Amino acid sequence: MEGENDVYDDMNLYITQENFIVEPNGQDELLVIGRLDKVTRVQPKTSQLINQRPTRRICGILGTIHLLSCDYLLVATHRIFVGVLNNAIVWRLAGYDIIPYIPNAIQRSENSSFLKMLRQTLDTKFYYFSYRYDLTQSLQRQHENKVPKVMPGLLQRSDERFVWNRYVLEQFKCNNMQRFQLPIMQGFVSINQVQINGQTFFWSIVSRRSVQRAGTRLFCRGSNDLGQVANFVETEQIVEFNGQRTSFVQTRGSIPFQWQQLPTLRYSPKPRLTPGKDYLAACTAHFNAQLKYYGKVVAINLINQKGVEGELEATFARLVRELNNPAVRYEAFDFHHECRKMRWNRLNILIDRLAYEQDSFGFFHAFDNGTLVSSQQGVFRTNCIDCLDRTNVVQSMLARRSLTAVLQKLGVLHIGQMVENASTSFETIFKGVWADNADLVSLQYSGTGALKTDFTRTGKRTKAGALNDGKNSLVRYYLNNFADGRRQDGIDLFLGNYIVNDSENIIQATPLETPRGWRYYMFPSVLLIAVAMFFATMTYPSEFNTENLLFMLFWGAMIAVSATGILHYGVEFVQWPQLFPVTSFHSA
Numbered sequence: 001m002e003g004e005n006d007v008y009d010d011m012n013l014y015i016t017q018e019n020f021i022v023e024p025n026g027q028d029e030l031l032v033i034g035r036l037d038k039v040t041r042v043q044p045k046t047s048q049l050i051n052q053r054p055t056r057r058i059c060g061i062l063g064t065i066h067l068l069s070c071d072y073l074l075v076a077t078h079r080i081f082v083g084v085l086n087n088a089i090v091w092r093l094a095g096y097d098i099i100p101y102i103p104n105a106i107q108r109s110e111n112s113s114f115l116k117m118l119r120q121t122l123d124t125k126f127y128y129f130s131y132r133y134d135l136t137q138s139l140q141r142q143h144e145n146k147v148p149k150v151m152p153g154l155l156q157r158s159d160e161r162f163v164w165n166r167y168v169l170e171q172f173k174c175n176n177m178q179r180f181q182l183p184i185m186q187g188f189v190s191i192n193q194v195q196i197n198g199q200t201f202f203w204s205i206v207s208r209r210s211v212q213r214a215g216t217r218l219f220c221r222g223s224n225d226l227g228q229v230a231n232f233v234e235t236e237q238i239v240e241f242n243g244q245r246t247s248f249v250q251t252r253g254s255i256p257f258q259w260q261q262l263p264t265l266r267y268s269p270k271p272r273l274t275p276g277k278d279y280l281a282a283c284t285a286h287f288n289a290q291l292k293y294y295g296k297v298v299a300i301n302l303i304n305q306k307g308v309e310g311e312l313e314a315t316f317a318r319l320v321r322e323l324n325n326p327a328v329r330y331e332a333f334d335f336h337h338e339c340r341k342m343r344w345n346r347l348n349i350l351i352d353r354l355a356y357e358q359d360s361f362g363f364f365h366a367f368d369n370g371t372l373v374s375s376q377q378g379v380f381r382t383n384c385i386d387c388l389d390r391t392n393v394v395q396s397m398l399a400r401r402s403l404t405a406v407l408q409k410l411g412v413l414h415i416g417q418m419v420e421n422a423s424t425s426f427e428t429i430f431k432g433v434w435a436d437n438a439d440l441v442s443l444q445y446s447g448t449g450a451l452k453t454d455f456t457r458t459g460k461r462t463k464a465g466a467l468n469d470g471k472n473s474l475v476r477y478y479l480n481n482f483a484d485g486r487r488q489d490g491i492d493l494f495l496g497n498y499i500v501n502d503s504e505n506i507i508q509a510t511p512l513e514t515p516r517g518w519r520y521y522m523f524p525s526v527l528l529i530a531v532a533m534f535f536a537t538m539t540y541p542s543e544f545n546t547e548n549l550l551f552m553l554f555w556g557a558m559i560a561v562s563a564t565g566i567l568h569y570g571v572e573f574v575q576w577p578q579l580f581p582v583t584s585f586h587s588a
Helices: 105-110 112-122 138-146 165-168 279-294 307-323 344-361 389-410 424-446 453-458 463-482 482-494 518-539 546-568 582-586
Strands: 011-015 018-023 030-032 039-044 056-058 060-065 070-085 090-102 127-129 185-196 198-210 232-243 245-254 297-302 328-332 363-367 372-374 378-383
Touching: 018 060, 039 090, 056 070, 056 424, 060 112, 060 165, 070 127, 070 185, 070 198, 090 112, 105 112, 112 307, 112 482, 127 344, 138 245, 138 363, 138 372, 185 424, 198 344, 198 424, 232 344, 232 389, 245 279, 279 297, 279 307, 279 328, 297 307, 297 482, 307 328, 328 344, 344 378, 378 389, 389 453, 424 463, 453 463, 463 482, 518 546
Parallel strands: 245 378, 297 328, 297 378
Antiparallel strands: 011 018, 011 056, 018 030, 030 039, 060 070, 070 090, 090 127, 127 185, 185 198, 198 232, 232 245, 245 363, 363 372
16 A cells, blocks of 8 residues: 555644644645635645644544534544554544534534534444555455555545445545545454464454444334345454465345334334335345345344244245345344253354355455455355344354364464364453454444343353343333434434535424424323322321322322323334434335
């Protein structure tokens, strides 16, 4: 990778009345952003900064976004070292700033809700970036896309599916500014220097969350009409050893046709097919894209084959049959049924079924000088309902099997030696990293860490793990019903799915002002009063008599009636996305 294609990593930001001026340290050019005319230009550094003092140091420009009557500049201010991958440092975003072009009190008041959404989105753990290495592309895609002469900038050669700030970066651009554009990726990165059999190598995991149909757990399910699915994540396992690099890629993503599971205050709302949709067209579009990027596909479906999930499983199986594409195979495995009563060893049944194809798919393997040894010929696409908990368990097992084959080929493992038996210390690292991967991807989608990570971390299911799963399930319930609407809005705003119109609050009402019905206020108020009166009557009687008993019965009945009303009209109490009403959002 040539130096002139790098993104600047250490800059001074000057804020004047007319301009933002970005000065890369040790360079002879400046980025000038007009605060009034909004014109962006790269200029040779001459006398522009005479008598100017920098406002602050920054480590990257994330983009600019237009809100009500004002643009805002987004800059990275702090970073945390993650590791070195492919001879390039990888960083995690640890701080940012959102700076108005033309600040005034009225605009700050109007934009407070939008800014809160942006901050909530940027505060989501974790965003990663590198100034030299394209984190959005797998090693195999980088090798296939390699251009021998001058390469475009880091943003221009990135995979648009995984650049979370592409929209805000493209809002301001000019000639020769590639080195000022810092793409960031959301997901998980872990880089580890490890040792097995006296051989030292780097073992890394990179998970990339897609921006296509990005959203929160219950508001973003299934596929849109273009075949883009919710919670699509590409996970790459990388080994670097003695001038050689290997890569094994897996994907996860929601069941690829149109279905919903909207929150209703019920603990587990029933998933339903979205009526009036062409399921086969969406499924076909999804797998056509998968075949283009990854080659052959084995779709591993881990959902229940009976009960409320059964209809989705049957529909998925039928659609793959109707695809009639020999490059796509469907593998159903009822995870909960097969592994009930803690029989997690039965997951080996699934891995054995996939062994032949995993061996035939192989892995990417190349030398530092570009010599290609082998390519990965296909991908395992795994899903459960959320593509989080069950999915991560199976992906970690496939990754372990691939790693054994890789290390045997590189000569780190002896022929016939299994990676899980070769090093106790590495086994602990492997399990911990895959559990962390589960937690981070889950946190970004559902708001909590993953379930079943005790199996990933320890290799067995534990009672403590089951209790922790219960706690996470309750937190998920609260967030999915009462917090994720605003979180969904923030994602849509940051990704450019929703464009703020300056006429909001003037000609047309802002979508953030959604009126609530009388039930929203009455039922909770009655419930709170009834609970307070019930306990007051029960706790502080002068003496227990018929009158006290009747009071308790009355307030107990009011508790039951108000709670039943809240559950019956549950959709009125859910925090819904406001930028896109649910009906139009799910038909997108």
